[in-house]
Structure formats: C-alpha cells, structure tokens
Amino acid sequence: MAHESKINELLEKREQAKLCGGEERIKSQHKKGKYTARERIEKLLDEGSFEEYDMFVSHRCVNFGLEKEVYLGDGVVTGRGTIDGRVVFIFSQDFTVLGGSLSESFAKKICKIMDQAMKVGAPVIGINDSGGARIQEGVNSLAGYAEIFMRNIAASGVIPQISAIFGPCAGGAVYSPALTDVIIMSDKSSYMFVTGPKVTKTVTGEDITTEDLGGATIHATKSGVAHFRVENEDEGLLVIRKLLEYLPQNNLEDPIATECTDPIDRVEDQLNEVIPENPNQPYNVKDVIYHIVDKHEFLEMHQHYAKNIVVGFAKFNGIPCGIVANQPNFLAGVLDIDASKKAARFVRFCDAFNIPIITLVDVPGFLPGSIQEYGGIITNGAKLMFAYGEATVPKITITLRKSYGGAHDVMGCKQLRADVNYAWPSAEIAVMGPKGAIEILEGRKISEITDVRERVKYIAEKENEYKEKFANPYDAAKYGYIDDVIEPRNTRFRIIRALQTLATKKDHLPPKKHSNIPL
Numbered sequence: 289m290a291h292e293s294k295i296n297e298l299l300e301k302r303e304q305a306k307l308c309g310g311e312e313r314i315k316s317q318h319k320k321g322k323y324t325a326r327e328r329i330e331k332l333l334d335e336g337s338f339e340e341y342d343m344f345v346s347h348r349c350v351n352f353g354l355e356k357e358v359y360l361g362d363g364v365v366t367g368r369g370t371i372d373g374r375v376v377f378i379f380s381q382d383f384t385v386l387g388g389s390l391s392e393s394f395a396k397k398i399c400k401i402m403d404q405a406m407k408v409g410a411p412v413i414g415i416n417d418s419g420g421a422r423i424q425e426g427v428n429s430l431a432g433y434a435e436i437f438m439r440n441i442a443a444s445g446v447i448p449q450i451s452a453i454f455g456p457c458a459g460g461a462v463y464s465p466a467l468t469d470v471i472i473m474s475d476k477s478s479y480m481f482v483t484g485p486k487v488t489k490t491v492t493g494e495d496i497t498t499e500d501l502g503g504a505t506i507h508a509t510k511s512g513v514a515h516f517r518v519e520n521e522d523e524g525l526l527v528i529r530k531l532l533e534y535l536p537q538n539n540l541e542d543p544i545a546t547e548c549t550d551p552i553d554r555v556e557d558q559l560n561e562v563i564p565e566n567p568n569q570p571y572n573v574k575d576v577i578y579h580i581v582d583k584h585e586f587l588e589m590h591q592h593y594a595k596n597i598v599v600g601f602a603k604f605n606g607i608p609c610g611i612v613a614n615q616p617n618f619l620a621g622v623l624d625i626d627a628s629k630k631a632a633r634f635v636r637f638c639d640a641f642n643i644p645i646i647t648l649v650d651v652p653g654f655l656p657g658s659i660q661e662y663g664g665i666i667t668n669g670a671k672l673m674f675a676y677g678e679a680t681v682p683k684i685t686i687t688l689r690k691s692y693g694g695a696h697d698v699m700g701c702k703q704l705r706a707d708v709n710y711a712w713p714s715a716e717i718a719v720m721g722p723k724g725a726i727e728i729l730e731g732r733k734i735s736e737i738t739d740v741r742e743r744v745k746y747i748a749e750k751e752n753e754y755k756e757k758f759a760n761p762y763d764a765a766k767y768g769y770i771d772d773v774i775e776p777r778n779t780r781f782r783i784i785r786a787l788q789t790l791a792t793k794k795d796h797l798p799p800k801k802h803s804n805i806p807l
C-alpha cells in the first residue's frame with residue numbers, strides 16, 4: 289500500500305509535468321498553429337521510443353516572484369529516442385512555460401543531453417520556440433546559453449546537430465542554432481534575429497516587421513541563415529527525419545548505405561539531349577540530378593538562396609552523397625559571393641561526416657563587378673576552393689558544359705584532389721569563353737579592321753578557331769585532368785562504379801592544429 293501511494297505520487301507528478309504551463313497556454317499554442325514541445329517530440333521520434341530526462345527539474349530563481357511560478361521540467365523537454373531505429377538526443381523548448389525562456393536549470397538540461405550525445409556518438413536535434421534569456425535569472429541565463437554554445441562548438445563535426453525553429457528565437461539565442469549544421473524554419477510562425485523590430489527602430493530608425501526582419505522567408509532567401517523553409521511543423525519534422533537518412537551517427541562512422549532497388553545501370557537517354565545546342569542557352573541542372581540519383585530523390589538544401597548553385601543530398605546505389613551543381617538556369621550558374629559561401633559550407637558539412645561529394649560543373653566563371661569585389665568575392669571564392677581542397681572524402685566531378693577560369697579550378701578540379709573527373713562531350717574547359725578570349729587576344733587587330741563586315745567575319749573566324757581548340761573536353765583530357773569523356777546517359781552507372789572503387793579511399797592533410805580557412 290505504501291508503495292502504491294508512492295507510485296501514485298510519481299504518476300501525479302508525471303501528469304503535472306505533462307501539463308506544461310497549463311491548459312490555457314497549451315490552447316493558445318495550438319491556436320497559433322503550433323504544437324507543444326512534447327507533441328513535437330512524439331511526432332518526430334519512432335513511436336514509443338522517447339525516454340525523457342529531467343522531468344522533475346525546476347528553476348531555482350526567486351527574483352520578481354518567480355519562486356511562486358515553478359513548473360516541472362522548466363520550459364524544456366529533453367531526452368533520447370530513436371528515428372528509424374537510430375538513437376538521437378533531443379531537446380524541445382516549451383513556450384507554454386514562461387515563454388520557453390532559458391533559465392540556468394533549463395540550460396543544464398540541454399547540456400546534459402548534449403554531453404551524453406557526444407559520449408555515445410549520436411545526433412542532437414534541438415527544437416527552438418523561446419522568448420530567449422529568462423529575464424528574471426539575469427546573468428545565470430547568459431551563462432547557461434554560453435554553456436550550450438560551447439557544447440555546440442565542441443560537437444561541431446563530431447555529431448550531426450540539427451535545429452528546427454518553430455517559434456521565436458531572438459537575441460543571443462540565435463547563436464546556438466547558428467552553430468549547428470542545419471537550420472529549419474517554419475513559415476509565418478518562426479523568426480530569428482539578434483535584435484528585434486523595436487530595438488531596430490530605436491537604434492537605426494528603421495521601421496520593419498518581425499516577418500521582414502527575421503521570418504523564414506527572409507532567412508531562406510536573403511541571409512541564407514535557414515537551410516530549409518517549411519510550410520508547417522509537420523513538414524519540418526519530416527525534413528529532420530529525411531536529413532538523418534543521409535548522415536552518419538558521428539564523424540567516426542560512415543553514413544548508412546541502404547538497399548537500392550533502382551538499377552545501377554539505368555541508362556537515361558534524355559541526358560544525351562539535355563545540353564542545348566546553343567552554349568548560351570540555359571537548362572535546369574536539377575533535371576540532370578533527378579535522372580542520375582536513386583529513385584529520382586534529391587533533398588535540396590538552401591533551395592531558395594543563391595540559386596545559381598544547387599546543393600543537397602541524394603543516394604547512388606544506396607550510398608548517401610552530397611551533390612554540388614552549378615545552375616545554368618539562374619544567373620547562368622555563375623559563382624558569386626553567396627553561391628561560394630553556400631557551396632563551401634555544404635562541402636565542409638559532407639567532408640566532416642564522411643559523405644562523398646559529387647560535383648556537376650557548368651560554370652561560366654566568377655561574377656565580375658564592384659559589388660562582388662567590394663563584398664569580398666576573393667575571400668569568399670577562396671572559401672569554396674579551400675573546402676574542396678581540404679575535403680578528403682571521395683570526390684567525383686562531372687563537367688557537363690562550361691568550366692572556365694578560376695571557377696574551373698574551384699569546382700572540384702583534379703588538382704584540388706578530386707578522385708575521378710569525367711566530362712560530357714559538351715564540356716568546354718578553358719581559361720575563358722571564346723568571346724572574351726578573342727577580345728583580349730585579338731583586340732588590337734580587330735580595332736584596326738575598319739570595314740564592319742570584315743571585322744565581324746574576322747571575329748567569327750577567330751572565335752571558331754578558339755572553340756575548336758578549347759571548347760571541348762579533349763584538351764583537358766589530353767593532359768589527364770579529365771579521366772574520361774563519358775556519354776551523358778551512362779553518368780549514373782559511371783558515378784556508382786567510381787563510388788564503389790572509392791569506398792576504401794584514405795586521404796589526409798598534414799598534421800596541424802586547424803586550418804585557417806579564409807572566413
């Protein structure tokens with residue numbers, strides 16, 4: 289009997305904790321189209337797999353009457369569970385408890401699961417929905433954040449860290465998600481900014497709404513802070529599950545290869561026709577991607593940001609790979625500051641987690657002009673070059689069409705230690721395009737031809753001469769910079785065979801404390 293009352297006490301406490309900040313606040317959360325912290329966890333993890341930690345933790349603050357407002361669990365639900373049978377650690381901020389604001393105890397709960405995730409070698413998923421530092425706790429709250437930041441930094445490149453933003457995320461609180469690998473934001477119900485609209489107005493006079501300052505659309509299109517903008521929380525949770533299919537548990541493991549029912553030698557005749565006759569005509573590189581990957585499935589990251597380069601995950605014969613592809617459909621696939629940063633970050637993400645990188649090249653060069661130069665295209669382009677050069681995972685580069693100048697070097701060329709470099713017969717690998725080259729090489733001669741028709745004829749002749757010499761893959765193949773020129777329709781098979789060979793690849797960098805990537 290004595291035991292029974294004790295057990296009842298436990299069950300009551302559990303029920304109390306599950307009430308979060310009370311029914312009214314739960315209703316208000318639902319009214320905003322948001323799930324509660326526990327609902328999110330239930331929807332994300334395998335059914336019945338969640339084991340909650342620290343359900344009975346509460347805050348210890350007595351400032352501003354907070355001692356009368358104590359909630360079991362204190363504004364964050366933490367624990368572990370599984371996704372597709374794989375262990376993950378998770379924290380989910382509970383907006384119904386003091387606006388999900390972060391106290392010292394709250395931070396300790398998050399740190400506890402992060403520490404265990406590091407020891408076990410399992411991903412950490414953070415669901416953010418919080419008013420930021422708990423104001424009543426003062427510096428203890430700031431210290432709590434810094435404890436989390438420090439763990440984010442230590443865990444970076446060791447275990448995958450994924451952040452979903454399903455509500456407010458403001459002030460310094462944004463820096464924990466920013467230190468993780470991936471940020472997913474729900475449309476119209478989440479925002480991230482270092483300083484909100486009110487402070488912005490006071491300090492700068494700028495009048496701006498919450499949505500325009502830090503909504504999902506802004507971060508998915510303009511700042512690049514968000515890798516995914518999702519319609520709603522359900523879609524966001526699905527993206528987390530999908531992402532994990534491509535990631536290993538930690539940096540000492542390979543991503544998990546799955547059984548592949550898509551024939552590895554699937555010939556795609558359409559690919560032989562995909563490159564337009566006119567080299568200046570665009571096409572959608574995603575059509576190429578969908579044709580070559582398993583089951584036409586491609587999980588694109590940063591879909592709406594720097595659209596001149598496409599990055600994302602797919603599988604080849606069940607092997608998770610990262611794909612980087614110039615997009616001729618947008619700004620002719622030119623490399624600019626944003627595209628360089630986007631791709632560099634992605635290449636490093638893949639390399640950190642042993643994910644082979646497949647690069648599809650069709651790049652006319654770097655974007656010229658003062659805006660790019662003043663913005664530091666030199667440093668930013670160097671980031672991408674650095675990322676490729678440093679990456680030791682299997683690297684396969686396919687040149688589809690243009691590969692000009694510095695951009696040729698940057699986009700996974702042989703000398704940046706790509707393992708296998710193939711080119712389609714439509715490839716043009718040269719220092720620059722024919723028009724620019726002839727203007728430079730023949731400029732003086734051209735200006736001396738006074739007859740317009742003669743001049744046009746001369747330019748055309750010279751451009752043709754240049755095209756014959758350089759606008760093809762064979763000059764690069766002659767020097768062994770391209771390992772083979774392949775038929776486009778066989779690309780899938782050729783990539784898969786290369787991946788099979790490279791599965792046991794070992795490569796390394798010289799010993800050093802760390803590199804000094806041009807940040």
Ligand code: HXC
Pocket residue numbers: 385386387388389418419420421422423424430433434456458459460461
């Ligand atoms: C304590 C907080 C809180 C906070 C919200 N609440 N934020 N309590 N500390 N930071 C409480 C509210 O008092 C309220 O309690 C409940 O949470 C819900 O908040 P509402 O304002 O009613 O909700 P809503 O209208 O939806 O507005 C949400 C909000 C707003 C936009 C997030 O609450 C807000 O602006 N909060 C402050 C944001 C902020 O400036 N935080 C500090 C950032 S600086 P009741 O009892 O009424 O339900 C920071 C530094 C971190 O974070 C540094 C790390 C380096």
